[in-house]
Amino acid sequence: MTTSKIRVRFAPSPTGPLHIGGVRTALFNYLFAKHNGGDFLLRIEDTDQSRYVPGAEAYIMEALDWCGIKIDEGPREGGPHAPYRQSERKELYSKYAQDLIDSGHAYYAFDTAEELDALRNLAESKGETFTYNNATRTGLNNSLTLPGNVCESLLYSGAPHVVRFKMPENLVVEETDIIRGHVQFNTDQLDDKVLFKSDGMPTYHLANVVDDHLMEITHVIRGEEWLPSVPLHILLYRAFGWESTMPQFSHLPLILKPVGKGKLSKRDGDQLGFPVFPLAWKDPETGDVSRGYREDGYLPDGFINMLSLLGWNPGTEQEIFSMEQLIDSFTLDRVGKSGSRFDPEKTKWFNHQYLIRHSDEELAGLFLPYLDSKGVKVPFPLVVRVTGLVKERCHFVNEIWDQGFFFFQAPESYDEKIVSKRWKDGVPEMMAEIAGFFANLHIWIAPEIKEPFSQFVTEKGWNFGTIMNSLRLCLVGGSYGPDIFDICEIIGQAETIERIEKAVHKLR
């Protein structure tokens, strides 16, 4: 253990949009770094050219930006260990692969992918599993079995080859994972992993270890799916002679799908009607669009708050956390070990909590694009006022429209259920009288409408409930919305009267 500055990295591969599991991994890395006054780096692991997806890298950065996760060093930000894109560090890795061959920790292998596939199929047909390891490597085409001169001439002639790690025999590799505690593996169960591919690129395992070392990463915080490769990574650090500065490992529990079995996947969102991505994503090949939390009207701080509580808890009963508070409270020892099922309902609840905490101005600003898309152009102060009136009844920014569209345009239809319930005999006549009454009012602000109106209704001996509900139907087209007199005030005297007359006319 060194006493150097805490440094962590989020190292996604740009094979598509980040999903919420990835965002959570990034978040926990970020929170851990900031809690300890350390650095958070973004490193793009694009060593598999065949899986490269255009736009994915930009997506990842935009998603982190939206979430409020700030990158200290990365491809865009630069930094002392640039470049931060593994494809741009390509030359570096072959040197390290060579070091391992020279020290006897790795070897060249000339077996083709087809040959290995055939071996796997053969083993499978016999109910066995083929593994490239100490038991089989002596019977395969590699620098351990081939005569030195044959091997050299193969390399010289440019024969395709990979570099494999020579997994030691019967060695117990132990490690203390910050989240999981003591874990151990026997190397006899492991295979000779490819470190360097025939296309000249390193695999994840090599690149990851080399870069983490070079970038002075102190803690590796990643998903549980990486736990099985921990022994390989430890052995690599040892082989390089870097064990004394090896990062500490933490393996985060998985995020499971809301219903059914297994970890959350892209498909779940489409089927169950909630986003699995922070931002909407358009697949460049198929053109399919997947929805995103941002586009669905979620607020980033609520989204982050929800994610933070998936697998982590503060040990207190506090549930609402700003990013600053999260940084303050976050420690890895309060991260659980078991997988968390994702709950879209609670996500909605969080969003509502954040929605009502946001200022009317801020929310109105976020709502503006939705208004635009409806072709509505109104003064901003009006949008602010309406937002303030309806935000408590919304879970999402876009619901401000559903809850308040009638402030901006007259209802075009009337909810039939409400019509049959409220539009009884005599009601049209009462409404017509009310329109006349409104026309004679001189002051048009909510309390000054309510007061005389109540008097008027009382004098007439009408049923207040019937009147209010029917009036609401006239003004908004249904049985929803905030206080009626607020609505009257905002839409104005003339419009109020007009809507009543229109309803009387149309609902005859």
Next chain:
RNA sequence: GGUCUGUUCAUCUAAGGGUUAGGAUUCAAGAUUUUCAUUCUUGCCAUAGGGGUUCGAAUCCCCUACAGACUACCA
């Protein structure tokens, strides 16, 4: 199949040997809102099963079951 990891209300989780097993979401009921939503109150609901260790186990150990991850020249 093998290796590894996990298992507390429907869901997220608290309780690091001693509590009526706590909170939150969902759901249900009531109150408020002469609408709807919000809000408030109340309620329902859990230690996977079996063995140990212990005066005492959700907590420590073992077995079983179930679940998951990994098992590629992918990350």
